[in-house]
Amino acid sequence: MVAFTTGNKGADSTTLPVSYADVEAAASTLKGQAHRTPIMTSTTVNERTNSQVFFKCENFQRTGSFKFRGAYNALAQLSEAQKQRGVLTHSSGNHAQAIALAGKLLGISTTIVMPEDAPAVKQAATRGYGAEVILYNPLETTREELAQSIAGDRNLTVVPPYDHPHVVAGQGTAAKELIEEVGMLDLLLVCCGGGGLVSGSAIAASVLSPSCRVIGVEPKQADDAARSFYSQTLQTIHNPQTIADGARTPSLGNITFPLVLHYVHDMVTVSEDAIRSTMFFLWERLKIVVEPTGALAAAALLEGVVSAPNARIGVIVSGGNVDLQAIGKL
Amino acid sequence: MVAFTTGNKGADSTTLPVSYADVEAAASTLKGQAHRTPIMTSTTVNERTNSQVFFKCENFQRTGSFKFRGAYNALAQLSEAQKQRGVLTHSSGNHAQAIALAGKLLGISTTIVMPEDAPAVKQAATRGYGAEVILYNPLETTREELAQSIAGDRNLTVVPPYDHPHVVAGQGTAAKELIEEVGMLDLLLVCCGGGGLVSGSAIAASVLSPSCRVIGVEPKQADDAARSFYSQTLQTIHNPQTIADGARTPSLGNITFPLVLHYVHDMVTVSEDAIRSTMFFLWERLKIVVEPTGALAAAALLEGVVSAPNARIGVIVSGGNVDLQAIGKL
Numbered sequence: 001m002v003a004f005t006t007g008n009k010g011a012d013s014t015t016l017p018v019s020y021a022d023v024e025a026a027a028s029t030l031k032g033q034a035h036r037t038p039i040m041t042s043t044t045v046n047e048r049t050n051s052q053v054f055f056k057c058e059n060f061q062r063t064g065s066f067k068f069r070g071a072y073n074a075l076a077q078l079s080e081a082q083k084q085r086g087v088l089t090h091s092s093g094n095h096a097q098a099i100a101l102a103g104k105l106l107g108i109s110t111t112i113v114m115p116e117d118a119p120a121v122k123q124a125a126t127r128g129y130g131a132e133v134i135l136y137n138p139l140e141t142t143r144e145e146l147a148q149s150i151a152g153d154r155n156l157t158v159v160p161p162y163d164h165p166h167v168v169a170g171q172g173t174a175a176k177e178l179i180e181e182v183g184m185l186d187l188l189l190v191c192c193g194g195g196g197l198v199s200g201s202a203i204a205a206s207v208l209s210p211s212c213r214v215i216g217v218e219p220k221q222a223d224d225a226a227r228s229f230y231s232q233t234l235q236t237i238h239n240p241q242t243i244a245d246g247a248r249t250p251s252l253g254n255i256t257f258p259l260v261l262h263y264v265h266d267m268v269t270v271s272e273d274a275i276r277s278t279m280f281f282l283w284e285r286l287k288i289v290v291e292p293t294g295a296l297a298a299a300a301l302l303e304g305v306v307s308a309p310n311a312r313i314g315v316i317v318s319g320g321n322v323d324l325q326a327i328g329k330l
Numbered sequence: 331m332v333a334f335t336t337g338n339k340g341a342d343s344t345t346l347p348v349s350y351a352d353v354e355a356a357a358s359t360l361k362g363q364a365h366r367t368p369i370m371t372s373t374t375v376n377e378r379t380n381s382q383v384f385f386k387c388e389n390f391q392r393t394g395s396f397k398f399r400g401a402y403n404a405l406a407q408l409s410e411a412q413k414q415r416g417v418l419t420h421s422s423g424n425h426a427q428a429i430a431l432a433g434k435l436l437g438i439s440t441t442i443v444m445p446e447d448a449p450a451v452k453q454a455a456t457r458g459y460g461a462e463v464i465l466y467n468p469l470e471t472t473r474e475e476l477a478q479s480i481a482g483d484r485n486l487t488v489v490p491p492y493d494h495p496h497v498v499a500g501q502g503t504a505a506k507e508l509i510e511e512v513g514m515l516d517l518l519l520v521c522c523g524g525g526g527l528v529s530g531s532a533i534a535a536s537v538l539s540p541s542c543r544v545i546g547v548e549p550k551q552a553d554d555a556a557r558s559f560y561s562q563t564l565q566t567i568h569n570p571q572t573i574a575d576g577a578r579t580p581s582l583g584n585i586t587f588p589l590v591l592h593y594v595h596d597m598v599t600v601s602e603d604a605i606r607s608t609m610f611f612l613w614e615r616l617k618i619v620v621e622p623t624g625a626l627a628a629a630a631l632l633e634g635v636v637s638a639p640n641a642r643i644g645v646i647v648s649g650g651n652v653d654l655q656a657i658g659k660l
Contacts, residue, residue, distance in 0.1 A: 038368060040390075059617045060370075280654055287389045287650035289617040320617035324610055328658045 016262060017255050020207040022169035023176055023200065026073040030173055033105060034069050037061050037174070039181055044285050049301055050309040054185075055282075056178040059290055059320025063097040063129075065246075066174050066197055066318050067161070071098035073170030074159050075106050083108045088156040090143040092118035093246060094319055095161035100129035111156060113147045119323055162194030163253025172200030178314050179208040186311035191296035191318050192216035192225045192267065193247040195256030201316060202263035212314075213265045217300040219244045219275060224251050226267040229260060243330065244275055246293030246318065270296060274303040276330055282317070289320045346592060347585050350537040352499035353506055353530065356403040360503055363435060364399050367391050367504070369511055374615055379631055380639040384515075385612075386508040389620055389650025393427040393459075395576075396504050396527055396648050397491070401428035403500030404489050405436050413438045418486040420473040422448035423576060424649055425491035430459035441486060443477045449653055492524030493583025502530030508644050509538040516641035521626035521648050522546035522555045522597065523577040525586030531646060532593035542644075546590065546597045547630040549574045549605060554581050556597040559590060573660065574605055576623030576648065600626060604633040606660055612647070619650045 013019065040055045058066035075087060086109035089099050096112045103110035112126050116135040127133050136146050151158050160167070174197070179185060188205050190198040195216070202214040218225050222240035228251065236251040252260055260267075270278075275292050278299035282290045290298075297315045300306045343349065370385045388396040405417060416439035419429045426442045433440035442456050446465040457463050466476050481488050490497070504527070509515060518535050520528040525546070532544040548555050552570035558581065566581040582590055590597075600608075605622050608629035612620045620628075627645045630636045 064617060283619050284652070284654060287394060287619040289613050289619060322614070324614060 013262060016259055017165045018168045018172075018200070018203060018259060020203055022165065023172035023204050026069070026166070026169040027173045027176055029073050029076050030069055030170065033072055034173070035061055036177055039178060040286055040288070042286055045302070049313070051311045051313050053301065053313045053315060054178060054182045055286065055298070056174055056314060056316045057288060058174055058316060058318050059288060059294055061319075063094065063101050064319055064321040065094035065098065065294075066171055066316070067094040067098035068101060069173050070162075070164075070167035070170035070196055070200075071095060071159065072102040072105070074164055074166040075099070075102045075108055077166050078108070078157060082157045086110065086154070086156050087159050088113065088147060088151045088154070089159050089161065090114070090147040091161050092122060094321055096122070096126045096131070097129060097321075099159060100126045100131035104130045111150065111154070113143050113150065115143065121323055160253075162196030162249070163255045165255060168196050168200045168203075168256060168259065170200070171197045172204040174316060175201035175204040175314070176208060178316070179205065179212075182312070182314070184209045184312065185212045185314045187306070187308045188212050188214045188314040188316070189297035189300055189306065190214065190216055190316045191244070191247065191293055192218050192260075193293065194249040195225060195252040195260050197316065197318060198264055199256045199259035203259065206263055214263065215300065215306060216260065216264050216267045217296045218267065218269050219247050219296065220269040220271050222247045223269045225260065226269055228252055228257060229264070229267040232261060242275075242292075243272055244293040244296055246291070247296065268300050268305050270299040270303060270305055274299040274305070278302050288317070289322060290317055291319050291322045294319045343592060346589060347495045348498045348502075348530070348533060348589060350533055352495065353502035353534050356399070356496070356499040357503045357506055359403050359406050360399055360500065363402055364503070365391055366507055369508060370616055370618070372616055375632070379643070381641045381643050383631065383643045383645060384508060384512045385616065385628070386504055386644060386646045387618060388504055388646060388648050389618060389624055391649075393424065393431050394649055394651040395424035395428065395621075395624075396501055396646070397424040397428035398431060399503050400492075400494075400497035400500035400526055400530075401425060401489065402432040402435070404494055404496040405429070405432045405438055407496050408438070408487060412487045415485050415487065416440065417489050418443065418477060418481045418484070419489050419491065420444070420477040421491050422452060424651055426452070426456045426461070427459060427651075429489060430456045430461035434460045441480065441484070443473050443480065445473065451653055490583075492526030492579070493585045495585060498526050498530045498533075498586060498589065500530070501527040502534040504646060505531035505534040505644070506538060508646070509535065509542075512642070512644070514539045514642065515542045515644045517636070517638045518542050518544045518644040518646075519627035519630055519636065520544065520546055520646045521574070521577065521623055522548050522590075523623065524579040525555060525582040525590050527646065527648060528594055529586050529589035533589065536593055543595045544593065545630065545636060546594050547626045548597065548599050549577050549626065550599040550601050552577045553599045555590065556599050558582055558587060559594070559597040562591060572605075572622075573602055574623040574626055576621070577626065598630050598635050600629040600633060600635055604629040604635070608632050618647070619652060620647055621649050621652045624649045
């Protein structure tokens with residue numbers, strides 16, 4: 001076993017917008033709605049890393065990613081009036097499908113603003129869950145402006161993909177399940193886009209496995225969160241070129257940034273090659289379909305960016321929504 | 331619920347070479363050695379088929395396919411003298427890796443005869459488990475002759491891929507686990523190559539879910555078992571052209587054929603297109619990597635070859651060993 005310093009920094013946690021009690025409450029809300037996803041192990045991975053590695057497989061979550069946890073938790077806590085008016089979000093990715101299904105299950109109408117060049121398969125999947133999809137031309141308008149304008153006109157509640165306390169609390173339930181099932185960890189690796197999953201995971205770990213070091217993993221090509229973490233000043237990135245589409249977010253959020261600073265112990269980055277080869281390694285060895293973003297955390301370990309011999313390591317596999325046609329080209 | 335006639339035919343089961351007691355014994359032998367593989371469900375599949383479908387995921391079995399069950403069970407029952415001398419098999423596929431790992435776990439040396447054009451990745455995987463791999467030129471010699479000759483010279487016990495009572499009994503443990511976990515089934519769909527898995531599964535179902543109809547599924551391009559079943563005379567096929575490489579066997583065996591006739595209720599075939607589209611459907615929707623042979627049973631259901639509305643249906647996903655390079659071309 002290796003010993004780690006906990007390394008928590010910054011503000012008194014009682015002033016932060018999300019606490020472990022919120023994660024616990026989210027777990028109750030999600031009970032019977034979100035899948036308790038399986039945890040996989042691999043002798044090959046254990047031998048190769050000289051550790052004991054536990055993969056929490058959120059690619060098997062409803063709608064194919066962890067996003068369902070935060071979306072459902074946020075929608076369930078709306079007031080009755082908000083529920084009746086409906087919700088809106090802007091996303092071309094996993095959050096869109098998550099909001100659409102959560103809305104369907106809770107009887108809340110959902111509107112999703114998507115760029116008109118979003119893959120037809122994602123538009124169809126989102127409509128398939130019953131959402132209204134509004135397309136826009138990304139050259140003519142920004143999605144934030146359009147989303148605010150439609151939400152205003154229709155009196156809809158905007159549920160953003162990560163910068164919301166109930167979303168963060170929901171995302172933290174995956175790490176909670178992982179640690180409750182396998183026991184204390186020395187290290188927990190989590191991908192980082194807008195920071196909802198990594199901050200929620202770190203909040204859960206801080207209570208359930210206090211000596212566990214939590215590391216966020218970003219693509220090198222989209223390293224805004226790592227730069228924000230090290231400079232302690234919010235950094236942004238414009239239209240980053242990475243195959244990990246879930247990590248193409250412009251920056252951490254107003255809510256997630258202080259949480260990351262307080263609870264996350266380190267941030268690392270991985271190359272596009274590392275993401276690609278890890279993704280296919282997980283397909284071939286674990287027999288699970290993982291999207292590029294879903295391979296980020298594992299890539300940091302398998303490509304040696306992070307090394308922790310003789311440790312108990314949790315790795316969150318965030319999602320498995322891939323367009324096989326597009327993947328074939330990789 | 332639909333009612334099915336049981337449809338068992340042919341000889342008194344007491345004269346057959348494998349009984350349910352053998353499957354039970356195999357389950358004891360495999361305990362702690364084979365994985366108890368997960369069972370997956372899919373709302374999309376249930377809605378599309380108007381049934382309740384349970385996928386038994388042997389792609390998550392050790393060595394990536396159900397073959398480990400039969401291989402380990404057969405090797406564990408060798409005499410001490412046989413164990414000391416070692417075993418040999420001829421296979422370029424999943425049985426080779428299964429024998430290699432079972433031998434490693436049981437301390438039995440293993441020799442695998444493979445055509446020299448077998449994919450390098452499969453040769454490497456088999457050697458990785460500690461087996462000696464002997465390559466031959468398939469244009470100059472047949473593997474059966476070479477295998478017999480080497481086995482004779484070295485005094486090795488040949489463990490064939492399907493036509494062996496202990497192999498069949500081991501394969502039956504997957505269906506046993508499935509029915510014990512989800513309860514009685516109306517229908518069980520199982521791929522068929524040499525008939526080890528389908529006959530073992532049908533033996534298990536005959537006791538654990540007596541009214542369950544068991545259907546074997548073959549590629550149309552390799553329909554020897556279906557023709558054997560309907561003509562009640564062993565039919566063979568030479569070098570069938572199917573992407574389902576696990577079903578490229580020339581015929582059912584002397585042991586599996588009477589078991590199939592007695593215990594299996596029907597045999598159906600599916601097209602190459604059905605195999606391909608079902609395989610990718612399982613990748614995209616269930617997020618599991620399935621090899622072409624592993625998609626056969628699901629293809630019969632999802633492509634409507636078999637229909638059983640309002641039924642409880644078991645589908646065995648036999649394996650997930652794919653060469654992603656080769657799959658990319660599909």
